[in-house]
Amino acid sequence: MTGLDWAVLFGSLAFIVGFGVVKSRQVRTVEQYLQAGHEMRWLPIALSIMATQASAITFLSTPGQAYADGMRFVQFYFGLPVAMVVLSITAVPAYHRLKVFTAYEFLESRLDGKTRALAALLFLVQRGMAAGLTIFAPSIILSVILGWDLNGTIVLIGVLVVVYTTAGGTRAVGWTHVHQMGIIFLGMGAAFVALVLSLPPEVSLVDALRVAGKLGRLEAVDFSFDLSSRYTFWSGLIGGGFLAMSYFGTDQSQVQRYLTGQSVAQSRLGLLVNGLVKVPMQFAILLLGALVFAFYQFVEPPVFFNPVAVAKVRAAAAGEWEAATAAHSDAFLAKRQRAAELVAALRAGEEERVAEATSGLRAAAAETELRRREAIAVIQSHDPQADPSDVNYVFLTFVVTYLPAGLVGLVLAAVFAASMSSTAAELNALASTTVVDVVRRLAGWQGSEVATVVISRLATAAWGALAIAFALSASRLGSLVEAVNILGSLFYGTILGIFLLAFYFWRRVSGTAAFVAALLAEAVVLACWAFTSVPFLWFNVLGCVAVLVLAHLLTPLLPARENR
Amino acid sequence: MSKARPVLAREGEVPPGGASWARWYALVLGSLAAEVVLFYLFTRAFS
Numbered sequence: 001m002t003g004l005d006w007a008v009l010f011g012s013l014a015f016i017v018g019f020g021v022v023k024s025r026q027v028r029t030v031e032q033y034l035q036a037g038h039e040m041r042w043l044p045i046a047l048s049i050m051a052t053q054a055s056a057i058t059f060l061s062t063p064g065q066a067y068a069d070g071m072r073f074v075q076f077y078f079g080l081p082v083a084m085v086v087l088s089i090t091a092v093p094a095y096h097r098l099k100v101f102t103a104y105e106f107l108e109s110r111l112d113g114k115t116r117a118l119a120a121l122l123f124l125v126q127r128g129m130a131a132g133l134t135i136f137a138p139s140i141i142l143s144v145i146l147g148w149d150l151n152g153t154i155v156l157i158g159v160l161v162v163v164y165t166t167a168g169g170t171r172a173v174g175w176t177h178v179h180q181m182g183i184i185f186l187g188m189g190a191a192f193v194a195l196v197l198s199l200p201p202e203v204s205l206v207d208a209l210r211v212a213g214k215l216g217r218l219e220a221v222d223f224s225f226d227l228s229s230r231y232t233f234w235s236g237l238i239g240g241g242f243l244a245m246s247y248f249g250t251d252q253s254q255v256q257r258y259l260t261g262q263s264v265a266q267s268r269l270g271l272l273v274n275g276l277v278k279v280p281m282q283f284a285i286l287l288l289g290a291l292v293f294a295f296y297q298f299v300e301p302p303v304f305f306n307p308v309a310v311a312k313v314r315a316a317a318a319g320e321w322e323a324a325t326a327a328h329s330d331a332f333l334a335k336r337q338r339a340a341e342l343v344a345a346l347r348a349g350e351e352e353r354v355a356e357a358t359s360g361l362r363a364a365a366a367e368t369e370l371r372r373r374e375a376i377a378v379i380q381s382h383d384p385q386a387d388p389s390d391v392n393y394v395f396l397t398f399v400v401t402y403l404p405a406g407l408v409g410l411v412l413a414a415v416f417a418a419s420m421s422s423t424a425a426e427l428n429a430l431a432s433t434t435v436v437d438v439v440r441r442l443a444g445w446q447g448s449e450v451a452t453v454v455i456s457r458l459a460t461a462a463w464g465a466l467a468i469a470f471a472l473s474a475s476r477l478g479s480l481v482e483a484v485n486i487l488g489s490l491f492y493g494t495i496l497g498i499f500l501l502a503f504y505f506w507r508r509v510s511g512t513a514a515f516v517a518a519l520l521a522e523a524v525v526l527a528c529w530a531f532t533s534v535p536f537l538w539f540n541v542l543g544c545v546a547v548l549v550l551a552h553l554l555t556p557l558l559p560a561r562e563n564r
Numbered sequence: 565m566s567k568a569r570p571v572l573a574r575e576g577e578v579p580p581g582g583a584s585w586a587r588w589y590a591l592v593l594g595s596l597a598a599e600v601v602l603f604y605l606f607t608r609a610f611s
Binding site for chain 2: 042074078081082084085088089209210212213214216218219220221233265266268269272275276279280283
């Protein structure tokens with residue numbers, strides 16, 4: 001990193017934190033602290049929704065995913081625009097009409113207090129751990145690629161977020177999101193242009209796309225109804241739709257964003273703009289990864305993109321590693337020759353020659369991948385704990401190796417902005433739920449306006465400290481981190497089912513039946529996850545349908561609803 | 565805790581620009597359909 005990169009990075013961070021702190025000076029009431037005084041219009045709401053969903057991992061792992069697996073992941077987002085329309089019609093007016101501070105308050109008004117408490121507690125557990133991972137995940141990648149101290153990076157990201165989120169609450173979070181998305185768009189756009197300009201002079205953008213396409217990296221849509229395939233049009237539209245409805249309609253970190261709207265119309269429009277922008281945005285990020293893949297067909301890539309793992313194996317078995325990398329290098333040179341032949345054939349437009357060159361390139365690519373696998377086997381033979389996947393490191397390796405001075409700092413600023421934006425929304429939502437649903441409702445505390453703002457600030461700081469502590473210990477938790485990540489994704493279907501009962505079936509089901517149905521549905525989802533190989537997106541559908549059906553079946557057997 | 569929400573719950577208001585909500589919903593869903601078709605053509609063109 002050059003001095004210019006450091007200046008761009010720290011200049012961006014200082015601007016974001018400074019802006020957030022300035023915004024906090026206007027916060028005096030609970031409504032200002034938890035709902036930004038309902039001052040937001042549709043564009044800041046849309047940007048805030050996008051910034052909340054886009055964590056640093058979105059920008060680090062997604063291009064790597066396209067590099068390794070192609071662009072099929074874009075289908076995961078096909079259900080999102082549909083969900084935005086459904087929520088604009090249903091959730092937005094309902095939340096506004098009932099004047100709720102959290103999504104879970106709504107459950108009590110329609111079902112009962114214990115169902116509200118169950119949903120709020122599920123959220124606190126899930127999001128509390130997720131907030132730690134949101135800080136930990138980019139920190140580990142930044143520390144591996146740039147050689148930064150892991151704990152120092154975690155503390156830096158965590159403290160910066162806690163400062164302005166605690167001081168300014170939802171108002172500071174919402175307005176800093178606008179600038180964070182600006183930095184993210186700028187960083188990703190600059191990376192895209194720099195990547196195209198970095199292609200070898202003899203390879204045009206169209207050539208690069210054609211080579212990536214022939215090697216299966218541009219397959220964006222798969223209409224097959226294959227349950228064993230994780231991402232298809234159908235799993236994305238149906239499973240992804242249920243997931244998006246649950247995430248945007250019931251997760252306080254998102255609900256809080258559009259509850260800041262000046263009116264139903266502004267909140268609704270914020271969601272709809274998100275529905276318009278999200279799919280093309282994810283497509284562009286994946287295309288970035290596919291182009292990095294094309295770039296590395298003409299420029300030799302590292303055998304393995306995790307430099308820490310490579311340094312370890314070099315220290316333990318230098319000879320064995322050098323032999324493995326030499327074999328990979330030979331295979332790459334043959335592949336590069338085949339890629340050049342394919343480009344020439346495509347330019348000539350001769351179909352037979354193109355078919356022959358494609359087949360030659362695919363064979364050479366398979367050979368290179370085989371050599372890479374052998375090299376990874378060497379790494380694992382000397383370090384059985386080493387992760388064989390390096391997709392998270394692909395994009396950042398390209399950035400720090402090939403982007404010019406200044407742009408590296410800008411892309412890193414975008415990564416920091418993404419990490420801070422999603423963490424800030426999580427802490428803000430955790431604090432709101434703690435104060436509104438736990439301290440005030442469950443504990444029965446009724447303080448003054450000033451005291452409630454103080455408690456909200458303390459809750460934000462406490463959740464921030466917990467998230468930093470969890471992130472600091474995450475590297476020692478090993479596989480538990482992965483388990484937490486997976487388990488988090490298993491709750492959304494059940495929570496969506498509870499909310500659908502509250503929206504549409506609350507006159508037909510009892511609160512107790514809804515509560516028991518939610519517990520049973522969660523058990524069914526967890527059993528399916530443990531004992532079947534169904535892709536996880538379908539659990540959202542399963543959990544939701546199970547709650548709806550079980551609540552209706554149990555209502556005649558359980559007491560009539562109370563506390564309406 | 566303040567419950568004053570002076571500017572909220574104007575559910576009947578039209579979206580900025582004056583178009584109906586149905587048009588906005590059609591725009592979002594129509595864009596999705598167009599994107600799926602474009603992605604499909606993109607897949608076919610480069611594979």
